Amino acid sequence: MINLKLGIAAVLLELGAWSGPLLLGGQTDSALASYLLVHALACVMLSLFLFPLLSTRQARPRLAIVLLMMVCSYAVPIAGFLGVLAAALVLRLYRKPATHTDFESLQMPEFDQHQRRQGHFRHAGLRSFLGNIHAPIQSRLRAMVALQYVSGRTASPLLRTVLSDPSEDLRLLAYGMLDTLEKRVNSSIDAELSALHAAQEAAGNAALRTLESAQRLSDLYWELIYQELVQGDLRKHAIKESLRYCDWVLAEQTDNAQLCLRRGRLLHEQKRPDEAAQAYAQARELGLPATRVLPYQAELCFDRKDFAQAHALMQELAQWSALPRLRPVVDYWSGP
Amino acid sequence: MSTRKAESADVALVLEGTFPYVSGGVSSWINQIIRAYPEIRFAIVFLGSRREDYKEFKYQLPDNVVHFEEHYLYENLNAHYQPAKRDGDPQAFKLIDQLIDALHQGPDHPQTMEVFRQVALEMRPGGKLRLEDFLYSQRSWEIICSVYRDHCSDPSFVDFFWTVRIMFQPLWLLARVASELIPVRVTHCASTGYAGFLGGLLEQTRGTPLVLSEHGIYTKERKIDLFKSEWIRDNRNIFQRDPTELSYFRQMWIHFFEWMGRYCYASADPIIALYEANRLRQVADGAAPERTFNIPNGIALARFAPLRTQRPATPPPVLCLIGRVVPIKDIKTFVRAMRRVANELPGAEGWIAGPAEEDPSYAEECQSLVRSLGLEENIRFLGFQKVEDLMPRIGLVVLSSISEALPLVLLEGYAAGVPAVSTDVGSCRQLVEGLDAADRALGPSGKIVPIADPQQLADAALSLLNDPVAWQAASQAAIARVERYYTDTMMFDRYRAVYDKAFRQAPGAH
Numbered sequence: 001m002i003n004l005k006l007g008i009a010a011v012l013l014e015l016g017a018w019s020g021p022l023l024l025g026g027q028t029d030s031a032l033a034s035y036l037l038v039h040a041l042a043c044v045m046l047s048l049f050l051f052p053l054l055s056t057r058q059a060r061p062r063l064a065i066v067l068l069m070m071v072c073s074y075a076v077p078i079a080g081f082l083g084v085l086a087a088a089l090v091l092r093l094y095r096k097p098a099t100h101t102d103f104e105s106l107q108m109p110e111f112d113q114h115q116r117r118q119g120h121f122r123h124a125g126l127r128s129f130l131g132n133i134h135a136p137i138q139s140r141l142r143a144m145v146a147l148q149y150v151s152g153r154t155a156s157p158l159l160r161t162v163l164s165d166p167s168e169d170l171r172l173l174a175y176g177m178l179d180t181l182e183k184r185v186n187s188s189i190d191a192e193l194s195a196l197h198a199a200q201e202a203a204g205n206a207a208l209r210t211l212e213s214a215q216r217l218s219d220l221y222w223e224l225i226y227q228e229l230v231q232g233d234l235r236k237h238a239i240k241e242s243l244r245y246c247d248w249v250l251a252e253q254t255d256n257a258q259l260c261l262r263r264g265r266l267l268h269e270q271k272r273p274d275e276a277a278q279a280y281a282q283a284r285e286l287g288l289p290a291t292r293v294l295p296y297q298a299e300l301c302f303d304r305k306d307f308a309q310a311h312a313l314m315q316e317l318a319q320w321s322a323l324p325r326l327r328p329v330v331d332y333w334s335g336p
Numbered sequence: 337m338s339t340r341k342a343e344s345a346d347v348a349l350v351l352e353g354t355f356p357y358v359s360g361g362v363s364s365w366i367n368q369i370i371r372a373y374p375e376i377r378f379a380i381v382f383l384g385s386r387r388e389d390y391k392e393f394k395y396q397l398p399d400n401v402v403h404f405e406e407h408y409l410y411e412n413l414n415a416h417y418q419p420a421k422r423d424g425d426p427q428a429f430k431l432i433d434q435l436i437d438a439l440h441q442g443p444d445h446p447q448t449m450e451v452f453r454q455v456a457l458e459m460r461p462g463g464k465l466r467l468e469d470f471l472y473s474q475r476s477w478e479i480i481c482s483v484y485r486d487h488c489s490d491p492s493f494v495d496f497f498w499t500v501r502i503m504f505q506p507l508w509l510l511a512r513v514a515s516e517l518i519p520v521r522v523t524h525c526a527s528t529g530y531a532g533f534l535g536g537l538l539e540q541t542r543g544t545p546l547v548l549s550e551h552g553i554y555t556k557e558r559k560i561d562l563f564k565s566e567w568i569r570d571n572r573n574i575f576q577r578d579p580t581e582l583s584y585f586r587q588m589w590i591h592f593f594e595w596m597g598r599y600c601y602a603s604a605d606p607i608i609a610l611y612e613a614n615r616l617r618q619v620a621d622g623a624a625p626e627r628t629f630n631i632p633n634g635i636a637l638a639r640f641a642p643l644r645t646q647r648p649a650t651p652p653p654v655l656c657l658i659g660r661v662v663p664i665k666d667i668k669t670f671v672r673a674m675r676r677v678a679n680e681l682p683g684a685e686g687w688i689a690g691p692a693e694e695d696p697s698y699a700e701e702c703q704s705l706v707r708s709l710g711l712e713e714n715i716r717f718l719g720f721q722k723v724e725d726l727m728p729r730i731g732l733v734v735l736s737s738i739s740e741a742l743p744l745v746l747l748e749g750y751a752a753g754v755p756a757v758s759t760d761v762g763s764c765r766q767l768v769e770g771l772d773a774a775d776r777a778l779g780p781s782g783k784i785v786p787i788a789d790p791q792q793l794a795d796a797a798l799s800l801l802n803d804p805v806a807w808q809a810a811s812q813a814a815i816a817r818v819e820r821y822y823t824d825t826m827m828f829d830r831y832r833a834v835y836d837k838a839f840r841q842a843p844g845a846h
Contacts, residue, residue: 145582164786168739168761169556175738175788179663183701190704232791233676237709 006049013042014081043073046081050088126150130162137167144173152181152227160228182229189220211249215259218245222262225269239269257286261293268296273304291320298333342402345379347835348520348538352383352531356397357390359691359720360660361744362526362551365633370398372828376835379403379520381513383530385410407513409506409530415471424473428464431455432479439595440487449602452595456537459511467508471501490584492571499585503592510534520544522838525600527554529593532600539603545838548604549631551741552762553617555597562589598622606834610742611763631834632763633742634827637819640751643727644815647753651731651807653684655757655797658723658733658745661692661699666759670736671705671715672790673797678714680798685714687730689721727752731801737761738787746782750818755810756782757796767817775821781814 017038020031047069051059059065069088073080129135129143144162147155155177162174196213203209221242224230230238243266246259253259264279280297284290294317301310314333317326349355349370355363370378378401384390387408397404435455438448458465470476484496510530514537524547525535532548539546570583582590601607601623609615609630619625655677659665667688674686692699699717706715723745733749733756740762747767749756758764765784770776783796800807 142582163788164760169559171787172738175666178788179668186701186705186708189708193708233679233794234672234709234790237675 002052003049006045010042010045010049013038013045017042039077040070040074043070043081046070046073046084050084053088053092055092127158130158133166137169140167140170141173144170144177147177152229156181156228178229181227182224185220185223185227185229189217192217192220205248206252211252214245214248215256218242218249218259218262221245222266239266242266243270255286257283257288260286261288261296264293265296268300268303273300276300290316291323294320295323295326340397340402340404342377342379342518344519345377345403346521346839347376348379348381348517348523348544350381350383350523350525350531350535352527352529353385354526355382356380356393356395357382357384358694359394361741363395364744365551366526367395367398368636368824369828369831370401372824373832373835374398374400376400377402379518380405381517381531381534382406383510383534384408387411403518405513405517407509409509410502412509413502413505419468419472422469422473424469424475425464425466426475428458428466428469429473429475429479431458431465436479436483439591449598452599453540453602456507456511456533456540456599459508460515460537460541461512463511467505470504470508488584490571491573492569495569495571495585499588503588506530507533511537514538514541519844521842521844522547522835524549525604526551528597528600529554529558530596532604533596536600536603543842545841546600546604547606547608547834547838548600549608550614550618551610552739553614553621555593555621556617557739558593559590562586594621608834611766613763614741631827631830632822633744633747634822634824635744635747635751635818636824637751639724640727640748643724643752646728648728650804651801652729653681653801654687654730655684655732655734655801656687656689656726656730657736658689658721658726658748659735659737660690660694661688661702661717662695663698664737664739665690666736666738666788667698667702668705669759669788669790669793670734671702671709671711673734673736673793674711674715675709676791676794677797678711680794681801684801685716686711686734687716687718687726689718689723689726691720692717723748724752727754730754731807732757732782732797734793734797735759735764736787736793740764742767747818747822750781750814750822753811753815755800755807755814757793757800758782758784759787759793760784761787767822770817771821775817778816778820779809779813781810781817 017035020034020038047066050069051062051066054065069084073084076083126143126146130140132140144159147158150158159174159178162170163178165171165174192213196210196217199207199209199213221238224238225235225242243263246263246266250256250259250263260279260283264276264283267273267276267279277297277300280293280300284293294313298310298313298317301307301313311333314330317323318330318334323330349366351366354360355366378398380397380401380403382405384406385408390406431451431454435448435451438445438451441448455465457463459467480497480500481493483500484493488496490496510533514534517538520538521544523535523538523544525531526549528548528550532554535546535548538544569585572583598621601618601621604623605627607618607623607628609618609628610632611630615628615630618628655670655674657665657667657670659667661667670686670688674684677684677686688702703717706712727749731754733745733754735743735746735756735758737743737759738761740759742763743758746756746758746764750767756768758768766775768782768784769780770778783800785792785796800810
């Protein structure tokens with residue numbers, strides 16, 4: 001902070017220094033000595049007064065800067081005094097502080113892939129590795145453990161193949177992992193069922209809460225099918241339940257495009273192609289993007305042996321470039 | 337609770353988490369064995385986890401059980417006084433250092449078992465390695481810290497510290513039990529693990545011959561528990577974790593149980609399995625092959641033979657699963673299979689006969705599965721039932737277990753003329769299809785299906801229930817098989833020989 005008192009003191013002292021010898025009127029040594037002393041004091045005051053005007057970067061090293069200002073104003077009376085004042089002001093007013101150098105910009109560190117220990121299996125190798133009963137049990141056990149971090153849809157068919165493995169350890173581990181996957185979905189279904197009953201009793205069949213619950217139940221049963229956690233009659237049962245809740249919601253919310261698509265897929269699974277086709281068409285009318293619905297419509301046409309229509313739909317799909325995984329299929333169908 | 341105490345006994349049965357508090361296959365086998373030899377005086381040493389887990393006896397103690405004591409491994413984990421800093425015996429800790437080095441040499445190193453046995457010896461009351469030193473001494477802390485630094489791949493020291501403490505603390509309790517047990521002539525363990533450790537310690541310190549009969553394979557079962565368990569934490573983050581590697585604490589527990597098993601195998605002679613696959617497993621886990629052999633389970637035919645005449649002419653459409661409602665029995669697969677059976681054979685019923693108290697949350701899961709599959713009309717949870725009452729009313733004994741040894745319920749069903757549908761676990765294939773050529777010639781006494789496959793389980797059951805000729809053939813094969821190979825008299829004769837041999841080795845109780 002600038003201390004104005006220091007500035008005033010400096011000016012007064014300097015005035016005093018000049019007026020002192022005049023008042024004393026002599027050209028004595030003592031007059032000169034008193035001038036030099038008071039002038040020196042004034043210089044100290046001035047430099048202390050001006051010092052805060054300098055920016056932090058300019059003000060280093062402190063002592064040397066203060067001394068420089070003192071010496072300048074001391075050695076050249078009046079002109080030095082004014083010069084130092086002018087210099088400080090010019091520095092203050094016309095030199096922009098170089099703030100941008102306060103922070104150094106760094107390159108973003110790049111994640112070094114090599115720091116991470118490489119796993120022993122590539123994703124694609126896992127299936128054949130697990131299926132190879134001649135591989136050492138310990139390595140296969142490790143491969144199984146790695147499956148914990150794979151999504152249920154990929155993991156569950158793999159785990160199911162291991163269920164009939166000759167090694168009991170592997171069988172039991174696979175069973176345990178499948179069971180955990182399934183338990184997760186089933187316990188959610190259970191919780192949701194009681195939530196649905198509670199909502200039904202409190203608000204009736206058509207209330208928003210009930211419908212939300214029903215939709216979630218449809219989702220959860222679909223999850224069992226999607227992750228291939230259920231098979232045979234249980235799969236049929238899950239499809240039936242998912243469809244039941246789906247219809248429940250659609251009866252109230254006819255414009256739910258998402259559920260229309262789900263309904264189509266469930267009916268498709270139940271081998272009811274006409275109704276499925278209708279549901280797919282409705283989902284598209286309701287505004288679901290073509291890329292979401294077209295593949296299923298094409299599959300349905302293929303199942304019904306309507307190859308011309310399947311071809312036409314695939315042509316349509318080819319216009320969209322959003323489906324990298326379907327690319328090979330699209331390419332195959334759009335060939336000459 | 338029992339207050340039977342004696343000065344000495346002939347055989348000390350060391351039992352971990354089973355008879356007389358828990359009902360089930362192993363427990364009823366133990367009950368059979370004790371009652372088969374009324375002239376032998378048995379002492380029972382029961383080991384459990386915590387007292388509150390074991391409420392009351394499920395079996396009445398036979399009269400020839402002259403002594404009963406129970407100990408709980410995880411009961412006194414907290415100190416009841418203000419612990420103070422201790423120095424610990426430097427020699428004892430040198431032994432521990434040696435043991436740690438030896439353990440890292442691998443299980444097959446000959447010196448490892450030697451050091452392990454020395455350490456076990458020093459854990460007894462009056463030994464150099466005291467529990468207080470392990471818990472509170474400076475040297476012990478330093479060892480834990482250095483092992484953590486050198487070997488632990490999990491970042492949490494706190495978890496490591498407590499895992500080590502909880503893992504080893506029960507061993508001092510067992511060492512005390514071993515030194516205070518009444519004099520006995522022979523020790524008989526029904527599993528390895530903590531019970532096996534105690535048996536091994538008795539053999540090592542008193543020279544008491546140790547007989548080991550394993551039904552399941554303890555180490556394997558613990559391993560599976562540990563693979564699945566959710567309570568063991570893995571604190572590694574995504575960059576530290578190799579997905580193919582088990583969490584360090586899991587591995588610690590697995591190695592711990594493997595070593596307890598090895599220690600027991602080193603002292604036990606004979607090492608008895610129920611069937612060949614388990615015997616090979618014991619050998620793979622460190623048992624000396626020449627000490628191992630098989631004695632299959634057997635049942636009392638007289639109890640079940642009269643039931644054959646009470647059966648209706650055609651098999652009733654009832655599938656019965658006899659077993660505790662616990663995950664290892666995989667009741668859920670049975671329930672799911674019933675969905676298909678009920679679709680194909682509308683009047684069919686599935687009965688689940690067994691206590692559900694052991695794992696209430698699993699029992700609840702099963703109940704809710706029944707509801708969610710809409711099988712309330714078809715499935716009945718009967719609770720504990722007398723097997724003799726059930727047999728005449730059921731068409732099939734079903735076993736959907738994911739792990740079994742040599743299940744008695746199949747044999748009991750056979751004796752009553754009821755064929756079985758079972759998963760391909762333990763010795764079930766041998767029981768259903770036969771072991772050697774002569775056994776196979778009897779024909780299949782049911783069907784074998786893969787585990788966790790409700791569809792195939794249902795189809796197998798339906799194929800027998802819908803075809804009376806096939807059912808009758810299976811029933812005849814079942815009766816013939818159990819009468820020829822699995823009677824209790826055969827089992828008792830063979831165990832009699834085992835005990836006699838052991839008694840000859842140890843003339844007096846000590």
